[in-house]
Amino acid sequence: MKRQIPMMILSTIGTIFVLAYFSPGLEELEKGGSIFFDVVACFAFFLGGSNLVRVHIQKIARHNPGWGYSIVTLFGFGLMLFIGLFKLGNPLGIAGAPTEPGSWFQIIFQYCVAPLSATMYSLLAFFVASASYRAFRAKNTEATILLVAAFIILLGRTQLGLVMTSWVPDWLSIAQIPNLAVFIMTSPNLAGQRAIMIGIALGVVSMSLRLILGIERSYLGSDS
Amino acid sequence: MLTNQDHSFSKSHPCHIIVIILSFVFSGFGASAQAEDTATVATYSSDISPAVDLPPITLLAVDTDNDNGGSITISWDDAGYSELPQFRGYEILRRSIQANAPVLVGTAPHGSSSLVDKSVSDDTTYVYYVAATVGEERFVSDSSSHVQSTWQIYNTTLTPLLIALIIVGGSVIFFIETAKRGRKLFLRKIAGLEAVNEAVGRATEMGRPILFVAGIADIDDVQTIAGLTILGRLGRTIAEYDTKITMPTRTSLVMTAGRETLREAYMAAGRPDAYSDDMVFYVSDEQFGFAAAVDGILVRDKPAACFYLGTFHAESLIMAETGNLIGAIQIAGTAQPAQLPFFVAACDYTLIGEELFAASAYLSEEPRQLGSLKGQDVGKAVAMMLILAGVLIMTLASMWELDTMNQLQQLMRDLFSLN
Amino acid sequence: MGESVIGAWIAAFLTLGILTFLYKDNVIYKISEAIFIGVSAGYWFITLFWDNLYRKFWVVGIEGGQWELWGGIILGVMMLCRLSRKIGWIARWPMSFIIGAVAGLYMMLYFTSNAMVQIRSTISNLTESVNVGDPYYIIGNIVVAAGTFSGLVYFYFSKEHKGVFGATAKVGIWFIMVTFGAAFGYTVMSRMSLLIGRIDFLLSDWLKLIS
Numbered sequence: 106m107k108r109q110i111p112m113m114i115l116s117t118i119g120t121i122f123v124l125a126y127f128s129p130g131l132e133e134l135e136k137g138g139s140i141f142f143d144v145v146a147c148f149a150f151f152l153g154g155s156n157l158v159r160v161h162i163q164k165i166a167r168h169n170p171g172w173g174y175s176i177v178t179l180f181g182f183g184l185m186l187f188i189g190l191f192k193l194g195n196p197l198g199i200a201g202a203p204t205e206p207g208s209w210f211q212i213i214f215q216y217c218v219a220p221l222s223a224t225m226y227s228l229l230a231f232f233v234a235s236a237s238y239r240a241f242r243a244k245n246t247e248a249t250i251l252l253v254a255a256f257i258i259l260l261g262r263t264q265l266g267l268v269m270t271s272w273v274p275d276w277l278s279i280a281q282i283p284n285l286a287v288f289i290m291t292s293p294n295l296a297g298q299r300a301i302m303i304g305i306a307l308g309v310v311s312m313s314l315r316l317i318l319g320i321e322r323s324y325l326g327s328d329s
Numbered sequence: 330m331l332t333n334q335d336h337s338f339s340k341s342h343p344c345h346i347i348v349i350i351l352s353f354v355f356s357g358f359g360a361s362a363q364a365e366d367t368a369t370v371a372t373y374s375s376d377i378s379p380a381v382d383l384p385p386i387t388l389l390a391v392d393t394d395n396d397n398g399g400s401i402t403i404s405w406d407d408a409g410y411s412e413l414p415q416f417r418g419y420e421i422l423r424r425s426i427q428a429n430a431p432v433l434v435g436t437a438p439h440g441s442s443s444l445v446d447k448s449v450s451d452d453t454t455y456v457y458y459v460a461a462t463v464g465e466e467r468f469v470s471d472s473s474s475h476v477q478s479t480w481q482i483y484n485t486t487l488t489p490l491l492i493a494l495i496i497v498g499g500s501v502i503f504f505i506e507t508a509k510r511g512r513k514l515f516l517r518k519i520a521g522l523e524a525v526n527e528a529v530g531r532a533t534e535m536g537r538p539i540l541f542v543a544g545i546a547d548i549d550d551v552q553t554i555a556g557l558t559i560l561g562r563l564g565r566t567i568a569e570y571d572t573k574i575t576m577p578t579r580t581s582l583v584m585t586a587g588r589e590t591l592r593e594a595y596m597a598a599g600r601p602d603a604y605s606d607d608m609v610f611y612v613s614d615e616q617f618g619f620a621a622a623v624d625g626i627l628v629r630d631k632p633a634a635c636f637y638l639g640t641f642h643a644e645s646l647i648m649a650e651t652g653n654l655i656g657a658i659q660i661a662g663t664a665q666p667a668q669l670p671f672f673v674a675a676c677d678y679t680l681i682g683e684e685l686f687a688a689s690a691y692l693s694e695e696p697r698q699l700g701s702l703k704g705q706d707v708g709k710a711v712a713m714m715l716i717l718a719g720v721l722i723m724t725l726a727s728m729w730e731l732d733t734m735n736q737l738q739q740l741m742r743d744l745f746s747l748n
Numbered sequence: 749m750g751e752s753v754i755g756a757w758i759a760a761f762l763t764l765g766i767l768t769f770l771y772k773d774n775v776i777y778k779i780s781e782a783i784f785i786g787v788s789a790g791y792w793f794i795t796l797f798w799d800n801l802y803r804k805f806w807v808v809g810i811e812g813g814q815w816e817l818w819g820g821i822i823l824g825v826m827m828l829c830r831l832s833r834k835i836g837w838i839a840r841w842p843m844s845f846i847i848g849a850v851a852g853l854y855m856m857l858y859f860t861s862n863a864m865v866q867i868r869s870t871i872s873n874l875t876e877s878v879n880v881g882d883p884y885y886i887i888g889n890i891v892v893a894a895g896t897f898s899g900l901v902y903f904y905f906s907k908e909h910k911g912v913f914g915a916t917a918k919v920g921i922w923f924i925m926v927t928f929g930a931a932f933g934y935t936v937m938s939r940m941s942l943l944i945g946r947i948d949f950l951l952s953d954w955l956k957l958i959s
Contacts, residue, residue, distance in 0.1 A: 107837045110841065111840040111841055111844035112844070114842040114848060115847055117848065118845055118848030118849050118853045120852065121852065122848070122852025122853045122856070123852045135853065137819075139818075140804060141819055141820040141823060141845075142819060142820075143803065143804055144817065144821055145823045146796070146800070147796045147797065147800040147824065148801075148827050149824070150792075150793055150796050157789055163856075171778065174778050174779065177779060177783055178782045178785050178786035182787070182789050182793075183786075184786075184787070185787055185790025185792050185794060186794065189791070189796070191798070202798070203795065203798045204795070210791075210794065216754075216759045216789055217762060217763050217783060217787050218784070218791055219761070219783075220761050221784045221948075222784075223763075223942070223945065224766040226942050227939075227942040227945065227946045228766070228767075230942060231943075233935070237932075254928075254930050254932075254933065255930070255932040255936070256933065258934055261773060261933075269923075279884050288804045288888065289926060290930055292887075292888040292895070293867045293891055293892075293895050293926040293927070295892050296891060296923050297895060297923040297924040299870055300896050300898075300899020300903065300924065301865050302862040302863075303862060303866050303867060303900060304903040305862055306858040306862035306863035306866075306911075309854055309855055309858040309859070310855050311857035312810070313851040315850065316848075316851040317786055317851055328938060
């Protein structure tokens with residue numbers, strides 16, 4: 106019973122959404138679904154937030170390795186909650202948006218979260234280099250094709266690419282790197298993308314049908 | 330309110346050009362609706378005499394097709410007013426049959442011949458008028474016939490899509506049923522999925538945990554759901570091998586769904602006691618905050634196997650490269666074409682697009698699930714045939730100009746609404 | 749010291765903290781990571797709370813009289829049942845609701861925009877130029893059609909990749925690799941500029957070495 110009802114809900118809602126697609130007015134259903142989801146996601150955050158607090162309190166209580174950092178995490182979390190809920194230091198007071206420019210909440214975001222996020226993102230410059238090096242060492246056809254295409258696209262976006270092949274006669278203009286980069290983007294790249302996209306669509310149809318028909322139900326949990 | 334600017338020039342004319350001064354139209358809407366609709370007065374302006382020879386504007390107001398109501402399409406035949414030198418545009422007027430006065434619902438410039446009125450109510454019947462404004466005068470048409478907007482339950486323009494869906498969906502269901510009856514279906518091996526057991530085995534041997542990341546999207550993303558269905562299969566193997574799994578999540582809903590999935594997997598493996606909610610935990614909704622935490626887990630817990638299955642963005646390479654540095658066996662899968670190259674470069678196996686959605690069915694080894702994959706292959710075969718036949722027909726039709734070829738080309742265009 | 753000076757020092761400490769991870773895991777990275785997780789989780793919670801729960805639900809829903817939003821709150825409360833061991837199973841209902849909606853909606857969206865539109869775009873006259881002034885359009889058109897076809901052969905599950913079929917699948921994966929290479933090459937430059945952005949922050953905003 107604890108499994109049958111969720112199964113029925115899933116099948117019914119899934120079928121309604123499929124049928125609604127063929128009926129004008131889907132936007133309303135989609136909009137309604139999206140609002141429902143937003144509210145549910147917000148409620149669910151109480152589960153996530155309480156889990157975050159519990160995990161770190163447990164770590165501290167048990168003196169697990171790195172428990173000191175858990176204190177920092179909990180302090181950061183608590184501080185943001187306190188400032189954000191009561192809108193402390195908000196120029197417009199309790200009526201202002203929490204992210205009002207000049208509010209303490211926004212200042213902490215600006216000087217903590219934003220630089221942390223940007224720096225974490227920038228690590229990609231190093232990781233892209235190491236990944237390229239590995240692909241370079243792979244020495245199989247697929248990796249070589251990937252690298253060559255990447256190299257041409259990269260050169261095609263720089264002045265160097267233009268200079269390198271400026272001597273190529275016009276009747277062979279496709280061999281000039283900027284033109285070759287455009288050709289790769291508009292032809293083989295497009296073909297690969299289309300094959301991937303069509304495949305994905307069929308995969309989604311098949312998986313969705315498995316879910317709606319109740320064949321796939323590993324996500325549903327047990328009867329306990 | 331619309332009113333005629335100059336009443337002084339109005340007088341009758343034998344050519345019966347219907348030029349209605351709007352104020353008169355208003356006053357003409359009296360007791361009988363039928364009488365009101367046909368109430369017209371012929372007037373003309375002396376300085377635009379060519380108009381006298383023009384017949385009235387004819388118009389058609391119909392419920393807009395394939396919509397959810399609240400819309401009426403008005404189209405008109407101008408009869409030559411727009412050619413007059415002082416022509417300024419059209420005014421479209423609407424009157425509910427219960428009301429006396431029409432209201433202006435829109436204007437249309439020179440050259441236009443239709444307008445969609447989206448300000449109507451489904452439970453009201455209307456009549457429309459189109460007025461050509463020439464100089465200071467308005468030449469108003471007869472009223473349209475009564476019209477009411479309605480919601481069409483089925484959008485007829487989507488019929489080709491419905492047929493295609495029936496073919497693909499029907500094939501999936503057909504093969505599910507075929508497999509259920511016990512017929513053996515062949516499916517080739519997928520390297521990334523063959524390696525799943527090897528990865529779990531390796532983690533068990535090394536006594537190190539397995540890291541599972543179901544992407545960074547929420548549960549309202551189909552890729553996250555695909556990741557969770559794979560977790561369901563993987564979780565069973567992990568439970569059987571008695572290996573530890575760590576699953577950090579970016580959102581609370583994915584945490585909840587991940588726990589349900591793993592709990593079920595441990596139950597199915599007959600090891601419910603080995604399951605703990607602590608295996609799945611929420612980190613932060615912040616994309617790179619989550620990535621920083623996963624990197625921390627990777628370097629501190631040193632998982633022997635890492636699974637990245639779901640929607641990923643820029644953080645894909647941050648995680649996969651760190652995982653690579655610690656020497657973990659890594660299996661990734663996503664339908665994000667922009668992130669696939671990074672997984673291909675940094676992971677041992679990558680499930681490309683469709684393979685991500687097929688993985689759970691593959692790993693289940695259940696006949697019905699495998700049947701669904703066979704069904705989606707039919708869709709692929711149809712797509713391939715359509716591309717091949719379509720390209721040939723379109724090309725040959727343009728080269729040879731043969732009637733049969735042109736007919737086939739037209740069929741193709743109609744089927745896919747090609748230009 | 750003004751707020752921006754203290755802020756710049758904190759931001760610089762955190763920036764360097766994250767960058768040290770490239771050398772190895774260390775105390776500064778761990779502190780930065782702990783701050784990142786705690787503060788960002790709190791930030792998101794508050795944003796969700798005020799934007800969704802307060803503004804969408806309370807202001808628009810309750811005060812604005814959109815009572816259909818109660819559906820969302822009922823599902824939300826069901827979700828919270830997970831906090832109890834006894835009635836935790838009720839949380840599966842809203843979960844099933846969401847998964848059902850996602851399955852139905854995405855099935856149609858993907859099928860329309862990914863399958864139908866892509867097949868439609870591929871079916872074209874090979875002798876017709878899509879890009880004006882492209883002298884190699886015929887080759888380009890052939891490559892697109894052949895590449896899409898062979899790429900689909902690669903994804904075909906029901907037949908072993910052997911013989912002619914295997915060779916076509918091989919060509920298919922090459923096309924897919926070109927696609928990956930193109931995405932890779934296209935991204936490299938933007939990733940470099942991200943790093944340059946952080947170095948610029950350290951040198952100009954923090955150390956004021958560059959004006």
